[in-house]
Amino acid sequence: MNLIKFETMHFPILRSWLTSEREVVQWGGPYLTYPLTDDQLEQMIIEGTTAPPKRLSWTAVDANEVPVGHVQLALDWINGVARIGRVMVAPAMRGQGLAKPLLEAALEQAFSHPGIERTELNVYSWNTAAIRTYNKVGFLHEGVRRSSAKVGDERWDTAVMSMLRLEWEAGLHR
Numbered sequence: 001m002n003l004i005k006f007e008t009m010h011f012p013i014l015r016s017w018l019t020s021e022r023e024v025v026q027w028g029g030p031y032l033t034y035p036l037t038d039d040q041l042e043q044m045i046i047e048g049t050t051a052p053p054k055r056l057s058w059t060a061v062d063a064n065e066v067p068v069g070h071v072q073l074a075l076d077w078i079n080g081v082a083r084i085g086r087v088m089v090a091p092a093m094r095g096q097g098l099a100k101p102l103l104e105a106a107l108e109q110a111f112s113h114p115g116i117e118r119t120e121l122n123v124y125s126w127n128t129a130a131i132r133t134y135n136k137v138g139f140l141h142e143g144v145r146r147s148s149a150k151v152g153d154e155r156w157d158t159a160v161m162s163m164l165r166l167e168w169e170a171g172l173h174r
């Protein structure tokens with residue numbers, strides 16, 4: 001699994017992986033709308049062009065350069081915090097263990113910046129496949145923001161998980 005820069009040519013494939021408002025919110029939170037517009041996707045790329053970047057976005061590709069996933073980092077350089085988000089394994093590729101290497105690649109990117117001491121992520125509490133992956137990779141569960149997202153007529157709880165640099169480094173040598 002390799003991460004390549006997310007570019008305009010990847011918009012159609014990413015859109016094809018997200019087929020409802022519910023899926024968009026599950027993936028990217030309640031501020032994104034379905035269907036994803038070019039403006040919303042371009043904004044992700046633009047946020048990667050500031051110095052330092054506010055956000056880094058990647059398409060994950062397999063050994064044959066076929067897109068199999070997506071992941072982003074939202075970067076808070078003042079506090080040294082990278083928020084991993086918009087994690088996605090292509091629907092046809094799920095259930096094959098690709099989520100772990102995807103997360104590990106995102107962690108490697110985050111901690112390649114010496115100023116980053118903490119990675120964190122938000123995940124809806126019912127998203128078992130995602131939470132199992134995050135636990136397996138070594139994220140710690142910090143707490144739950146109850147009833148924090150409004151999706152149609154539903155309200156979802158958001159779990160907050162994190163991994164610190166020392167924990168990531170310890171995992172590498174285990």
Ligand SMILES: CC(C)(COP(=O)(O)OP(=O)(O)OC[C@H]1O[C@@H](n2cnc3c(N)ncnc32)[C@H](O)[C@@H]1OP(=O)(O)O)[C@@H](O)C(=O)NCCC(=O)NCCS
Binds near residue numbers: 087088096100128
């Ligand atoms: C979350 C996601 C990235 C996981 O990718 P994946 O390829 O299915 O991951 P894996 O095959 O490695 O499976 C992860 C774990 O979840 C379990 N799992 C998979 N689908 C599941 C399901 N529907 N219900 C319960 N557990 C499930 C697997 O058994 C595995 O756990 P295990 O290793 O303990 O057996 C993928 O489902 C996805 O892209 N979902 C849509 C977007 C999303 O929710 N992103 C996360 C936002 S925070």
